[in-house]
Amino acid sequence: MANFWKKLWILLDLSQRKLKFLFVILIIFELLRLIGPYLLKLIIDELISFKIEKVSLILMMIAGMFLSEQITSLVAYFKDKKIFAILIDMEYYLPTRAQKKLVSLSLNYHEKENTGNKISKIQRGVDKISDLMANMCWEVIPTLIQLVATFAILLIVDWRFGFLFFLFAPTFIWVTYKVNRGLHSIREQRHRDYEESAGKMGESIININTVQSFVQEKREVKEYSSIREMIKVNELKEWFKILQVNIGRNFIVDTGRISILLLGVYLVWHGQVSIGTLVFVITLSEKSFFSLFRLSRFYDKIQESSVAVDRFINLANENPDIKNKANGLKPKIIRGEIEFREVEFTYEESNAKALDNVSFKIAAGTINAFVGPSGGGKTTVARMIYRHYDPQSGTVLLDGRDLREYDLYGFRQFIAIVPQEVEIFNASVQSNIAYSNPKATPADIRRAARIANAEEFIKNLKNGYETEVGERGIKLSGGQRQRIGIARAILADPKILIFDEATSSLDSHSEKLIQEAMERISKQRTVIMIAHRLSTIRNADRIFVLEDGRLVERGSHSELSDAKRGLYAHLLKLQQEGDVD
Numbered sequence: 001m002a003n004f005w006k007k008l009w010i011l012l013d014l015s016q017r018k019l020k021f022l023f024v025i026l027i028i029f030e031l032l033r034l035i036g037p038y039l040l041k042l043i044i045d046e047l048i049s050f051k052i053e054k055v056s057l058i059l060m061m062i063a064g065m066f067l068s069e070q071i072t073s074l075v076a077y078f079k080d081k082k083i084f085a086i087l088i089d090m091e092y093y094l095p096t097r098a099q100k101k102l103v104s105l106s107l108n109y110h111e112k113e114n115t116g117n118k119i120s121k122i123q124r125g126v127d128k129i130s131d132l133m134a135n136m137c138w139e140v141i142p143t144l145i146q147l148v149a150t151f152a153i154l155l156i157v158d159w160r161f162g163f164l165f166f167l168f169a170p171t172f173i174w175v176t177y178k179v180n181r182g183l184h185s186i187r188e189q190r191h192r193d194y195e196e197s198a199g200k201m202g203e204s205i206i207n208i209n210t211v212q213s214f215v216q217e218k219r220e221v222k223e224y225s226s227i228r229e230m231i232k233v234n235e236l237k238e239w240f241k242i243l244q245v246n247i248g249r250n251f252i253v254d255t256g257r258i259s260i261l262l263l264g265v266y267l268v269w270h271g272q273v274s275i276g277t278l279v280f281v282i283t284l285s286e287k288s289f290f291s292l293f294r295l296s297r298f299y300d301k302i303q304e305s306s307v308a309v310d311r312f313i314n315l316a317n318e319n320p321d322i323k324n325k326a327n328g329l330k331p332k333i334i335r336g337e338i339e340f341r342e343v344e345f346t347y348e349e350s351n352a353k354a355l356d357n358v359s360f361k362i363a364a365g366t367i368n369a370f371v372g373p374s375g376g377g378k379t380t381v382a383r384m385i386y387r388h389y390d391p392q393s394g395t396v397l398l399d400g401r402d403l404r405e406y407d408l409y410g411f412r413q414f415i416a417i418v419p420q421e422v423e424i425f426n427a428s429v430q431s432n433i434a435y436s437n438p439k440a441t442p443a444d445i446r447r448a449a450r451i452a453n454a455e456e457f458i459k460n461l462k463n464g465y466e467t468e469v470g471e472r473g474i475k476l477s478g479g480q481r482q483r484i485g486i487a488r489a490i491l492a493d494p495k496i497l498i499f500d501e502a503t504s505s506l507d508s509h510s511e512k513l514i515q516e517a518m519e520r521i522s523k524q525r526t527v528i529m530i531a532h533r534l535s536t537i538r539n540a541d542r543i544f545v546l547e548d549g550r551l552v553e554r555g556s557h558s559e560l561s562d563a564k565r566g567l568y569a570h571l572l573k574l575q576q577e578g579d580v581d
């Protein structure tokens, strides 16, 4: 637990100074609040041995009470203002930092967790942290100060009061602590379920097309509700347990109050304390016992939120697997020569090597194709060039330098990829194309669209370039999305262009358009094509054939098709017979 608070404190680094200052205000505030009851004690004592000449003193003390209340409320104003400022500030910087972190984390992390989970983690984390801090500032810390002050005063008044208070308060705190320890595992489970349920909900909506076409709505609903059911069961279990413990906690508090009262009566009876003092002691201890109870309720809540907070903190402390070298190379321009030297790579959740001792060299300005059966490692090669992953052994070099020597953003800006599934933002066609270069003018965008053979279909859209294309480009066909991807890559004006050809989603017309577009933009660039259809790569300068992570053949189309025993010739034959891929 101490560790948790430490981590939280570090997470809230931007608020640390303000929190320390707040702590001082809180101490002043709680001390001020003791003045009223103390004056009341003095007044009662004066009344018990009432003398007429004391009237003005009594009146002054009453006025003093009023004045101290007013000062207290003024301090309360500053205190609350401070608390709000801190909380609102946190709600700004926590999610913005979380987003910054998420977009910087490598593909490896993102592939491990689904979108719904991540969003839920951030949202619940931020909510719970601000809940937690609100409780801390308004309840927990003031109460703790109050408890310490009460204990000290009771000790000063009569050590026996202090002793009784000291006996009951910790027992109460211990019981609260024990029950929460017991509930921890249920709570953790519940939070995992929350994230899972958010993930499930997200998935069923993102894949709605598949869900509906295979009539799996009922199953989705069932799976979602079974997770929520688990949450319900655990939550009820948790709260019923707490309610049960409350009976015990009530008993402890009541026994404590009665004991102090009994002791007080005994001491007054023997003339050891005045009635005023008894009233003062009772007021303070009642207030403290009552706060103790509230404190325990907040402790339950804090424990409850700590799990969500912990998950958020873990995200904040997640280390990118791809380390960006400090002062890495930031070339002004690159030639675009790529080399793999004995590259070995295995994905985290896989046993087989995705790349097995792969070595090759790609000259700047050439067109290169990677082909082979699916699962061969083609996409992995592309990802290594981007440095989405680092090889476990061997090196990937750009212009003769290890990729790890470059600044990550410094070299990536010279590379553009047209992925199989072009990712489309919920915005206009125009801003989707310009995503790679926000400074592009409308004329630039049109030129790129023309080169990418995209203008023809864009003009037929309802609002042309202004048409909103829907989340993930749901309103566009596969071929259209890919041409947008090409236009986007053109605007980036890369030295290295990676083109991951879509498999069978394209009709031959779209394929031809895309092919043309590719040829137009290949000039003066290093082009890497991941090809599924061999028909599209005849003009490639070099073809690399990958099978099970190994580079089994390389050469030009004519060389490879002549090698009758080779895999390429075999694949070519299969495709010519119409048995694609």
Ligand code: ADP
Residues within 6 Å of the ligand: 111, 347, 348, 349, 350, 352, 353, 354, 372, 373, 374, 375, 376, 377, 378, 379, 380, 381
């Ligand atoms: P290709 O593009 O040639 O179809 P890939 O490079 O995508 O092949 O995949 C190579 C191997 O790595 C395959 O066996 C695939 O299952 C595995 N693989 C790809 N991506 C991942 C991943 N994110 N996690 C684990 N295994 C993966």
